[in-house]
Amino acid sequence: xxxxxxxxxxSIFPREGDTWETIAARELTGQDTTAAVGQLQSxxxxxxxxxxxxxxxxxxxxxxxxxxxxxxxPPQAS
Amino acid sequence: MYDLIIRNGRxxxxxxxxxxxxxxAVTDGRIARIGRVEGEARRVIDAAGRVVxxxxxxxxxxxxAQLLWDGYAKPALSHGVTTIVPGNCSLSLAPLKAKHRMxxxxxxxxxxxxxxxxxxxxxxxxWETFEEYVARIGxxxxxxxxxxxxxxxxxxxxxxxxxxxxxxxxxxxxxxxDLLRRCLDAGAVGLSTxxxxxxxxxxxxxxxxxxxxxxxxxxxxxxxYGRVLQIVPEFYDPDLTIARIDQLAELSxxxxxxxxxxxxxxxxxxxxxxxxxxxxxxxQFARGARVWPQVQTRPIDISFSFAVPSLLFIRFPSWYRVMxxxxxxxxxxxxxxxxxxKALVAEAASLSPxxxxxxxxxxxxxxxxxxxxxxxxxxxxxxQTTPIDAMIDISLEEDLDAHFLAAxxxxxxxxxxxxxxxxxxxxxxxxxxxAHILSFSTYGDTGFLFxxxxxxxxxxxxxxxVKKITSDTASIWGIPERGLLQKGYVADIxxxxxxxxxRGAEYYVQDVPGDGSRYVRDxxxxxxxxxGGEVAWTAGDGYLPAHRGAILPxxxxxxxx
Numbered sequence: 001x002x003x004x005x006x007x008x009x010x011s012i013f014p015r016e017g018d019t020w021e022t023i024a025a026r027e028l029t030g031q032d033t034t035a036a037v038g039q040l041q042s043x044x045x046x047x048x049x050x051x052x053x054x055x056x057x058x059x060x061x062x063x064x065x066x067x068x069x070x071x072x073x074p075p076q077a078s
Numbered sequence: 079m080y081d082l083i084i085r086n087g088r089x090x091x092x093x094x095x096x097x098x099x100x101x102x103a104v105t106d107g108r109i110a111r112i113g114r115v116e117g118e119a120r121r122v123i124d125a126a127g128r129v130v131x132x133x134x135x136x137x138x139x140x141x142x143a144q145l146l147w148d149g150y151a152k153p154a155l156s157h158g159v160t161t162i163v164p165g166n167c168s169l170s171l172a173p174l175k176a177k178h179r180m181x182x183x184x185x186x187x188x189x190x191x192x193x194x195x196x197x198x199x200x201x202x203x204x205w206e207t208f209e210e211y212v213a214r215i216g217x218x219x220x221x222x223x224x225x226x227x228x229x230x231x232x233x234x235x236x237x238x239x240x241x242x243x244x245x246x247x248x249x250x251x252x253x254x255x256d257l258l259r260r261c262l263d264a265g266a267v268g269l270s271t272x273x274x275x276x277x278x279x280x281x282x283x284x285x286x287x288x289x290x291x292x293x294x295x296x297x298x299x300x301x302x303y304g305r306v307l308q309i310v311p312e313f314y315d316p317d318l319t320i321a322r323i324d325q326l327a328e329l330s331x332x333x334x335x336x337x338x339x340x341x342x343x344x345x346x347x348x349x350x351x352x353x354x355x356x357x358x359x360x361x362q363f364a365r366g367a368r369v370w371p372q373v374q375t376r377p378i379d380i381s382f383s384f385a386v387p388s389l390l391f392i393r394f395p396s397w398y399r400v401m402x403x404x405x406x407x408x409x410x411x412x413x414x415x416x417x418x419x420k421a422l423v424a425e426a427a428s429l430s431p432x433x434x435x436x437x438x439x440x441x442x443x444x445x446x447x448x449x450x451x452x453x454x455x456x457x458x459x460x461x462q463t464t465p466i467d468a469m470i471d472i473s474l475e476e477d478l479d480a481h482f483l484a485a486x487x488x489x490x491x492x493x494x495x496x497x498x499x500x501x502x503x504x505x506x507x508x509x510x511x512x513a514h515i516l517s518f519s520t521y522g523d524t525g526f527l528f529x530x531x532x533x534x535x536x537x538x539x540x541x542x543x544v545k546k547i548t549s550d551t552a553s554i555w556g557i558p559e560r561g562l563l564q565k566g567y568v569a570d571i572x573x574x575x576x577x578x579x580x581r582g583a584e585y586y587v588q589d590v591p592g593d594g595s596r597y598v599r600d601x602x603x604x605x606x607x608x609x610g611g612e613v614a615w616t617a618g619d620g621y622l623p624a625h626r627g628a629i630l631p632x633x634x635x636x637x638x639x
Contacts, residue, residue: 005361008324009317013290016245046312051280058243065282066245066289067273069312069321 010072014064023064027072043071080105080119081611087125087573091563092132092548094541102130103570107611107626112563121613125573128605131544132561133160133570134524135224135551138308138340138372139511140164142171142225147200147591150614150621151220153521157581157601158474158572161630162511162558165226165350166340167310168272168285172211173227173235179203181234182346184278191389192514193594200591209264212629218325219627222570224557226308227261229271229296233284241284242277251292255299262299265629267555269296273322273563275310291614294329301635303331306555309339316351320358327367332514336554340372341508343489344498352498361502370554372507373498375527377490381584381597383440384409385478386516396425406478413470423466432484433465434458438472439587440481444470454482481586492530496537499527499546505554506546515596522581522599529580529602540576557630569611572604579603 012027023035031039041048047068053059062068082104089112090097101115130600134157141151142164151162164170169189174182186192193613208227215223233241236253246254258269271285271293300307307329312318319339344352362369382388384401391397400412400422412418426433434455441450449457449472454465461468472480487496498504506527511520524547531537538546552561558562559568582600590596607615610626 004365005324006357008320008358011321012316013325018290046315047301047317053243053281054279067286067293069318069325071317075317 007076009076010052011069012072014068014070015065016066017063018064023070038073040070041073044068080110080115080117082121082123082569082608082613083115083117083119083488083570084123084125084130084573085115087130089563090129090131090541090544092545092561094545094549097129097541101608102563102571102610104611107569109563109565109567109569114322122293123573123606123613125605127575129540129576131158131572131574132548132563132567133572133607133609134158134547135161135163135508135555135557135561136511136524136547137163137338137505137507137551137555138509139164139520140169140186140192140513141223141511143186143192143197143201144168144512145215145219145223146171146202149215149625149627150220151512152589152621153598153600155221155609156604156615157522158574158604158607159221159511159524159612160570160572161222161224163224163226163267163555164272164512165266166308167230167275168228168230168270168283168582169225169275170208170228170231170270172205172208172252173261174211174447175206175235176203178234178238181277182231185275185283187228188278188280189275189283190510191387191516192513193386193516193590193592195592196590196594198592207264208261208266212264216629218625219622220609220621221627221631222560222609222630223627224267224555225265226268226270226306227258227266229269229285229288230283231392231396232257232269232296233288233545237284238425242281242287244287245289246292251295254292255295258296258299259302262305263630263634264302265633266305267631268308269300270308273529274312290325294332297329297333297335301337304556307335307337309337310341311339311507313339313341313343315476316348316354319355323355323358323362323369326369327362327365330362330367330369331365336368336370336556338370338372338507338554342371342373342498342504344373344486344491344494345376346491346494349491352494356392356498356501356503363503364588368554370503370505372505373495374489374508374510375495375499375506375523375531376581377485378487379584380484380487381481381518381586382516383479384473384483385457386414389514389517393429394425396422407476410474413474419466419470423464423470426466427574433469435485436465436469436483437483438480439473439483441476442479443476446475446480483584492537493533496531496535499531500538500542505550509574515590515594517597519597519599521583522601525579525581525603527599528574528576533576533579555611560630569608571606571608573606573608575603575605577603
């Protein structure tokens, strides 16, 4: 955490070519990949619920955009 | 001999300091003297009983297209606004290659609800570079323009179709930096980007395919000029907004640039989230970052007819599909077909509290004039039907030219909005002037600030309110020699009656190229608006021949770093 800042919900920006699976493998280590992907998707409905890129797009099937915020944990309890 | 003397006014100079009585003299477009002014002038304005302030600066507009046919940005100027910032949300009209024109028109239509026909009939496409665009609009400006460069436009120019498919290579990022430099040299005030907007095919706009490397590189270029980065965050979600605040703060600290995000709305149901957002803003300012949230003064009102797509229906896929992609006849057919109508009514039922309180605001036929001003609940009772069916029936009777108002849809909690507007780290803006012209009027937010929050609620003082929309804005955006009434500053001035200033009632007017219409509001209580020392509008004479509007901060001779 950067000095002087309170703790907020942990997030990352995707790397080139990232998918749910690559983020899960990198950021949620030690977990079953399928379960980790499911968690990531549930924490990131703003991405998961997005319409997939159309057929023919190099990104077809992957809704994650390079500029997205991807949360690595659920919302903090208020 | 002065060019202009404003006598007997009460000076609110934009600094936030208490008002005082004085005259203001203007020569060669600049303020020559403030105090007791002896001597004569070519024009004298008696401002007794009025306040004299710097012209207002509106930092979030989409007047990009309108400026091609209207150098006054009507009716913004009549409300006292003397400087506008177009090009927000990753969209500007330049730099733009000829082959991408229709793509951009599609994005403007989808995101800002600018009609295609306005572009077809109102725009002579005779520019490609930012410099050419600025030269084009700069010939006939009555209002000052501080234009942002749209990030999506930079990507489209450099990467073409790939701008909507992938991240940029190092070479492409370098080319975007070069292009941004050319725009800044031509007078751009900064760069805008968006993390939420969709294009006309409902795919993300090009700026959303940029990774952190790209935004970092473009911010480095902004740093060379000390210019601003504006973003549209995922404003509907506090956690996402906070993540964007942190992203902006890192860019601000690393590159020493000001950043701003818009919009930020507050309602009863998101108040706790907005508190967290503002706490994060405070923390980042405490670290030395500049991340200015923009907050609008007006509540969210949405007007609509079924003749054009409306934002109100974006949450109802069946309605939005037929409104967005269907023709007039398709919409009429859908409303007339019993099965389709049944499905539409069922889908709309999920928002059942909304429909009864919609107000019928305008119809063409004599037969329905008596219903204007009534809610759909009242009309439904008269007609022995449901509010949704009443809305559909009247729309059919009016050949879809029936206008409804959904008032107070949000951002209407006076106490919470007041607290935000007073906040020292909140930047008043986000009017969206020139956009959404078929959904609501984006003019008169400054009048509403003074009438509602200063005069009626006493939530903020007159001097503080003026400072918020003049010198604060000029400082945040790096607009030199404006925003204050001070000797030597450019004479952008508003004169108004603090007891009566307000926004007028919203009405629908046909004044858009291509026989288009829009919702507007006239100003109330504003007497005179002066741009660059020249009277550009008065309550008595309306818009006057005036051409002192400037591109701000203006062309440079290279980076100032």
